[in-house]
Amino acid sequence: MSTKLNVLEHVMVPDHKIMSEEEVSTLFSTYKITSEHLPKIYHDEPAVKIIGSKVGDVVRTIRTSHTAGIAESYRLVVKRPKK
């Protein structure tokens, strides 16, 4: 068997990090937004499971961007809706 797949190591997956409460509140105040304005990420995503974040957390993803080099983006962890 090969080494267990670690999704975060894949070149297409950016770094995911859980944001602390202070970071989240400064994020909301600088952009004057609330959590519902953020893009979403489902709670059962492989990357979300690895970093161990729960529903309601805000995850910071550090993308390698074509234009800026490194760009940060934020996603709110939500429950996957039942089909």
Add this chain to the structure above:
Amino acid sequence: MTPEQELVIDNESLPVKTKEQLKKFLAEKNISDDQFAEIIERVNSEYQSTRIEACEAVGVIAAQSIGEPGTQMTMRTFHYAGVAEINVTLGLPRLIEIMDARKEPSTPTMTIYLEPDFGADRDRAREVSWQIEAATLQEFGDITIDMEDMQVVVHLNSAVCEKRKISVSTIIETAPRKIRERRHYRDFEHESDEKDAFINFMPKNRESYQNLFQLAEHVRNVIVQGIDDIERVVVRKESGEYILYTEGSNLKDVFDVEGVDTRRTRTNNINEISQVLGIEAARNAIIHEAVSTLNEQGILVDVRHIMLVADMMCLEGEVKQIGRHGIAGEKESVLSRAAFEVTVNHLLDAAVANEVDELSGVTENVIVGQPIQLGTGDVKLIAKPMN
């Protein structure tokens, strides 16, 4: 450039890439502080002027910027991706496929990178490809239909088995199991012998020739080695290492194969990427696929337009198509949805559900004849009356 100047660059609020380019450009140069200050000022003002203005209709610009070059794409292209015989849909059909977020592309393919010690050696790369390429039972031996005893006899060729690194006992175990599980055919019994390397399959109904031939068909085509969805594998040497190209895609199972580099291996099936690697990887995959499809046709579209499209498609945590079942169909405004496709249905449903239109978007305001809330239309001026 002095270390202090470098620190100044680091503290500027510029994109990382711009900072790096600036540092690289100034690295060997001797600049006075005055000159340096002016450079920083000019770079900053240049950066500010390239930023998109507030209230700019970026979506419309992206739509035009992708749409116009799209008209110049060929309607039907089949391209052999530089690899012998592997056929990949490209051009306009592929672009539509990406934007429609199809569950499966019409020609799924994978690019499998190998771990360093497998990728350097042709024979070891070939061994990995056998673990991946789906091989049917008929490739491992002779299959004959014994009409007299009403059975299908399989004589395994142990030389072939050895060459393809699969033991006779594994085949004896997997073949009947796979016929039951994968091909959903259960009306048979089997007996086998490992030493003589044969398997006999007997249909439960011993009276019908039709059943016997049906069983023989299942026995011939049952996949005993490799991953079911991957029909063909081509080994190719590229920049010093062997890479596998496949026809068919199954990311999850390929990741479990020994020797596969789980960091670089990719597929063109975006839906599969979103399930195995997550939404962020899907976003990257959409950008990569769209850019390479456009560039292959010699069309240069700024990556920011494609990034915007990919961001919109991945906004809600799963890949959504651009169209009435995805982004356009989930707009808040009734009039905006009705203006896009299936007008009557949307208006009727909205009337039944007593929906209210806030008239905040562009389309709605154009319909009712108000100024749109974009650009100068978004700015509201309140005049204080003079006494």
